[in-house]
Amino acid sequence: MERKSIIDPVSFKVDDFFTTQKERDEARKEKVEELNINDLVDFKNHPFKVVNNDDLKKLEESIKVNGILEPIIVRKKDDHYEIISGHRRKLASEIIGLKSIPCIIRDMTDDDAVIYMVDSNMHRESILPSEKAKAYKMKLDAINHQGRTLSQVATKSDSAKEIGEEYGESRDQIVCTKTLYRYVDLGLFGIKNHSLPEKLKRKTKKHRVRANKKKLGRSIEERPGEIESREEFGHWECDLVLGSKTRDDQVLLTLAERKSREFLMIPIADKTSACVMNAIELLRETYSEHFSKVFKTITTDNGSEFADLADLEKISDTLVYFAHPYTSCDKATVERHNGLIRRFIPNGKRIDNFTSQQISDIETWCNCLPRKILGYRTPDEVFEDELDQIYKTTA
Helix, strand or coil, X not given: CCCCCCCCCCCCCHHHHHCCHHXXXXXXXXXXXXXXXXXXXXXXXCCCCCCCCHHHHHHHHHHHHHCCCCCEEEEXXXXXXXXXXXXXXXXXXXXXXXXXXXXXXXXXXXXXXXHHHHHHHCCCCCCCHXXXXXXXXXXXXXXXXXXXXXXXXXXXXXXXXXXXXXXXXXXXXXXXXXXXHHHHHHCXXXXXXXXXXXXXXXXXXXXXXXXXXXXXXXXXXXXXXXXXXXXXXXXXXXXXXXXXXXXXCCEEEEEEECCCCCEEEEEECCCCHHHHHHHHHHHHHHHHHHHHHHCCEEEEXXXXXXXXXXXXXXXXXXXXXXXXXXXXXXXXXHHHHHHHHCCCCCCCCCXXXXXXXXXXXXXXXXXXXXXXXXXXXXXXXXXXXXXXXXXXXXX
């Protein structure tokens, strides 16, 4: 005996009294309808660009020969139909002059439409990182708006991770800086721009060369042009970092090597030229006969604390150059690294409140930070390789 169908009270309608179960099942099946191409509109804020390129031309030729093999997915919205999946097929059909397109009309909420739209487009071969970022963001927002996550039990960050893994992406992959900033702007990392002090404050400034009134030694204008290329190791920039700016506080003598970006932080008692030279003498003792090959040149500013630095030329082969006044870009590498110090030692904080170990830890952090410009190697790695070459040639 055939069992009676169980009527779902949620989807049950009055008309169902006058139809058989077979008719009701048939009515619920998706049907392909021919819709006027002018009634179709693109998905709102669609993250994927539809470009008229060679791939689209191939699609046009395929449609001319075979027609549209896979119907476009749309949903009814007001007096038109919004495309969920099939933007490229619609554009190709417009180009070759079709008036109507086979479509499947689905009843979807805004959130369901976003999720389906992202899922159906992520199979494309060429997707820009910015398009991926926007698509991930839209899907994550739709999932969170529904009050759930992909696994129904995961946290918001877990959902973002699951979305990435779903499309073969991993947080372990290296992406370009521009893409990372784009992800931050879209809120994918849970941080905002104010968490990135360098991003907010970087501005291109006009460079104005000022004449030196104090002549402490060689002008930077005499420095060989090849130093600018950073291809040769051993060219350093030097500066001082102040804490509370009182006479009884320590200061930091900082040096940055232009090629490797190796950074040295040396606490000294005060900002006198005698203390600076004592610190330089310690470096000479550390590198002994290799000093002039490790420190081929030093570029610094015209502050009185560096008044005796030119004397280094009398006792070594190291050449000392002095920057133009009020031109920090002449020694931008060390200035950039001084900015990193301020993450740990804010302006106005006493430097003598920090132990030697704490200062050493900050220096280590700077030198173990992978740099894009170094091929994501660390300054320490590049510096050690250069030292090995020097020691081998002098062995």
